[in-house]
Amino acid sequence: EPEVTQTPSHQVTQMGQEVILRCVPISNHLYFYWYRQILGQKVEFLVSFYNNEISEKSEIFDDQFSVERPDGSNFTLKIRSTKLEDSAMYFCASSADPLETQYFGPGTRLLVL
């Protein structure tokens, strides 16, 4: 069964450093998403992406964040200058259509020291 994969599973970084979280969505899906979950809090929507453009973003997704589909398979989330409060589990998801089920990856746990 096709699945969304994410790398790395864990990442530790120093405050102020840039990190890139990688996702490989399901191959025939066209809609891509990033969510995050700070420990003990809700899973929060960050951004949705379609046709090489951001289609929607939340207030959390400020200028330090960017997304990219650099090739035909990867979908990345870049955090330019990490802050302590960026420590969270980051989930990637994809769907064939915005009305269809979103399939999630296992997440990347980011720890900013």
Place this chain on the structure above:
Amino acid sequence: GDSVTQMEGPVTLSEEAFLTINCTYTATGYPSLFWYVQYPGEGLQLLLKATKADDKGSNKGFEATYRKETTSFHLEKGSVQVSDSAVYFCALSDPRSGYSTLTFGKGTMLLVSP
């Protein structure tokens, strides 16, 4: 804005016990409602969904009914198994966003002992 509230965990049950995990929502429109499950070390998986009032979603013995009058979507299972131990997330999607954004609750951990 939209929000989802679900009961705090962990919920600890013995095998074959009856499960209820409460979920209520706030939305201005007519959202679709979902339960996602996360098994240890895995991603969020869709467990069931309902797209309109009085719909019942069901899968793997789990059920939830979309109750507009009480703005609820409680998850139930008649007899849980050890393999059901996981974190369960209630979520909604809002037609105003083209259904592309999921709003989640905090998640409820379920622990089932033999």
